[in-house]
Amino acid sequence: MVSKRQTAKRGRTIREAKRGLSRRLLAQPGVSGVGIGEVAGDERIVVYLAEDTPAVRALVPGEADGYPVAVEVIGPVVPRVVADAAPYRPSAAHD
Amino acid sequence: MSATAGEAAVRSAKRSLMGRYLTGASASVAAFALPGPGPTDNVVGLGVGEKVPLNRLTGALAVKVYVRRKYPEADIAPGDRIPDQIDGVPTDIEEVGTIQALTGGCTVARRQRQRPAPCGISVGHLQITAGTIGAVVRDSGATDNGRRYILSNNHVLADANASQVGDAIWQPGPFDGGTAADQIATLTRAVSLNFAGGDNHADAAIAEIAPGTVLDEICAIGPLAGKVTPTRNITVLKHGRTTGLTRGVITDVDADIRVDYREAGVALFVNTVLIRGLPPTTPFSAGGDSGALIVDAGQRACALLFAGSSTTDVTFANPLGTVLRRLRIRLL
Numbered sequence: 001m002v003s004k005r006q007t008a009k010r011g012r013t014i015r016e017a018k019r020g021l022s023r024r025l026l027a028q029p030g031v032s033g034v035g036i037g038e039v040a041g042d043e044r045i046v047v048y049l050a051e052d053t054p055a056v057r058a059l060v061p062g063e064a065d066g067y068p069v070a071v072e073v074i075g076p077v078v079p080r081v082v083a084d085a086a087p088y089r090p091s092a093a094h095d
Numbered sequence: 096m097s098a099t100a101g102e103a104a105v106r107s108a109k110r111s112l113m114g115r116y117l118t119g120a121s122a123s124v125a126a127f128a129l130p131g132p133g134p135t136d137n138v139v140g141l142g143v144g145e146k147v148p149l150n151r152l153t154g155a156l157a158v159k160v161y162v163r164r165k166y167p168e169a170d171i172a173p174g175d176r177i178p179d180q181i182d183g184v185p186t187d188i189e190e191v192g193t194i195q196a197l198t199g200g201c202t203v204a205r206r207q208r209q210r211p212a213p214c215g216i217s218v219g220h221l222q223i224t225a226g227t228i229g230a231v232v233r234d235s236g237a238t239d240n241g242r243r244y245i246l247s248n249n250h251v252l253a254d255a256n257a258s259q260v261g262d263a264i265w266q267p268g269p270f271d272g273g274t275a276a277d278q279i280a281t282l283t284r285a286v287s288l289n290f291a292g293g294d295n296h297a298d299a300a301i302a303e304i305a306p307g308t309v310l311d312e313i314c315a316i317g318p319l320a321g322k323v324t325p326t327r328n329i330t331v332l333k334h335g336r337t338t339g340l341t342r343g344v345i346t347d348v349d350a351d352i353r354v355d356y357r358e359a360g361v362a363l364f365v366n367t368v369l370i371r372g373l374p375p376t377t378p379f380s381a382g383g384d385s386g387a388l389i390v391d392a393g394q395r396a397c398a399l400l401f402a403g404s405s406t407t408d409v410t411f412a413n414p415l416g417t418v419l420r421r422l423r424i425r426l427l
Contacts, residue, residue, distance in 0.1 A: 031355065032352060036348075077402050079354060
């Protein structure tokens with residue numbers, strides 16, 4: 001386990017390791033994000049998947065710069081605006 | 096670790112507490128009045144959750160007792176104290192502040208026209224569907240000459256870059272029936288979104304308020320008490336157009352994410368804040384809550400909601416400090 005204050009063997013912080021991994025993985029449509037979460041008080045890099053397929057899972061390394069990498073499937077991320085294919089159009093009565 | 100209570104036992108214990116504390120009396124207490132330490136004044140909600148909500152993997156279920164204010168045990172009459180256990184199930188008392196309620200949380204029809212409009216309800220650029228008014232802000236520093244703006248997302252107030260300064264902003268947003276007769280503001284400026292693979296830091300914009308149309312307060316949250324840097328494991332609240340008042344917990348403040356803006360393109364964001372809903376208000380947000388301001392339990396502003404998963408209870412926000420800096424604005 002890696003605690004908050006330690007840096008891993010290559011001397012990069014967990015934030016630097018996360019950034020390195022996110023630069024690599026975010027080009028992939030099957031990946032929604034890369035961040036840092038906590039499990040029982042220990043920080044770890046988390047790869048958030050848009051889709052759970054063997055091909056996408058194969059992209060995720062077990063560790064990055066010595067930090068363990070966890071995986072969580074969250075689905076695709078979209079703006080939180082009202083999503084509607086046919087948005088309301090003002091009627092003539094309102095013009 | 097102690098034995099974990101079964102979910103059925105926890106729910107039964109919650110029902111038993113409901114009869115004892117949520118008799119309707121607490122709902123009549125004025126939202127901003129200081130509650131007394133007795134349970135009928137102070138308890139605003141009950142839920143089922145983990146005894147230590149931040150350590151998700153320890154998993155011990157408890158009855159959550161949401162109170163307006165936590166009092167030292169000595170200040171509470173012995174008969175009024177919330178027991179440590181109920182029918183063998185542990186209780187967990189959590190302070191949620193002087194909010195109006197835990198579900199829904201407002202009496203305002205938040206998808207309809209309101210004048211004046213509080214923050215936290217429907218708004219939109221004339222070409223979009225609908226999002227949420229986040230907060231009222233002013234220019235920072237020497238440029239401040241008293242102009243008031245609504246703060247929301249670029250994709251709510253500026254149609255994800257497809258807009259011009261001076262465009263009309265409607266309350267409610269077009270999807271909720273807003274028209275040119277419902278204009279409350281005009282687009283002033285936005286942080287431009289990069290759809291070419293570069294880093295984005297904020298999906299944010301401001302629009303100058305037409306006099307008398309928008310209140311400073313956020314629906315069901317009230318006035319802000321300053322700002323705070325988002326950190327993992329803190330409890331947060333927001334009031335938005337679609338899901339109203341919800342509570343959640345921040346579990347990541349370093350999330351680099353890929354957001355699909357459909358026809359506009361894909362935008363990569365760095366260092367976003369991830370929030371998950373807390374029972375009973377899950378999910379933390381849904382489509383239409385874009386632009387909602389996220390505050391901590393002390394009503395301090397901490398982030399601007401802008402994205403989320405459509406399949407899981409995962410919401411993303413930009414840290415408020417980044418938003419304020421990039422738009423050169425400040426809170427009231």
